[in-house]
Amino acid sequence: MDFVSIRVITGDVTRLVTFYEKATGVPASWATEDFAELRTPGATLAVAGTRTVPLFAPGSARPAENHSVILEFLVDDVDEVYGNLAGFVTDFVTAPTTMPWGNRSLLLRDPDGNLVNFFTPVTPAAAAKYAR
Secondary structure (H helix, E strand, C coil): CCCCEEEEEECCHHHHHHHHHHHHCCCCEEEECCEEEEECCCCEEEEEEHHHHHHHCCCCCCCCCCCCCEEEEECCCHHHHHHHHECCECCEEEEEEECCCCEEEEEEECCCCCEEEEEEECCHHHHHHCCC
16 A cells, blocks of 8 residues: 545635645646645645535535644755745744754644644654655
């Protein structure tokens, strides 16, 4: 089994896709006006509109109500990402901070309030874990 994607349901697909394209530098691939994907070598971030929810089960997902999941992106230099996002991101939760597990992390919220973590491994153990 391969874990391949996370799908975020939103009330404004264009706004959220535009945010992630700018924040990550990854262009989206649009399937319909209600569904787009940002593909990276490790996984895909799918963004879908509320009109797609009934295709699975009506009411099974609601936008902008996530309080438990953090979307994470491995980057070469989290401090550089922080500098690039200053003036664009309106809700930084924490500036780049080195965590006890060896990653330097930048935590922010996307326009729907979802937590997003950009991180760079900074210890030998963390770097080994994410070596490609």
